[in-house]
Amino acid sequence: MNRETLTPVAGYGRGASGLRAGTASETATHRLEKLLLANRIAMKVWELLDGVTSVAEIAQVVASEFQIARDQAFIETRGFIRMFSEAELLRVTH
Numbered sequence: 001m002n003r004e005t006l007t008p009v010a011g012y013g014r015g016a017s018g019l020r021a022g023t024a025s026e027t028a029t030h031r032l033e034k035l036l037l038a039n040r041i042a043m044k045v046w047e048l049l050d051g052v053t054s055v056a057e058i059a060q061v062v063a064s065e066f067q068i069a070r071d072q073a074f075i076e077t078r079g080f081i082r083m084f085s086e087a088e089l090l091r092v093t094h
Contacts, residue, residue: 038076041066045080049090055081 041062048058055077063073084090 041076042080
């Protein structure tokens, strides 16, 4: 049976104490930070989807909690809502 081996790029990996950085370049560090932030934002958007709270209200919470510009928060929020919708995890009504 073929066994895949997965090796973190640029020195990143999981150590006994969780995520650790090795000799990662600044670019790799930045990419990882963006990915982790996106995951936290996606989780926050998911938590706020209640059928009552508007996209604009969710974006406002995202902007405030993650200290990003409101316009960027709205773009991120819409993107995650679109992703959830395409995965048939939610139904969008107008």
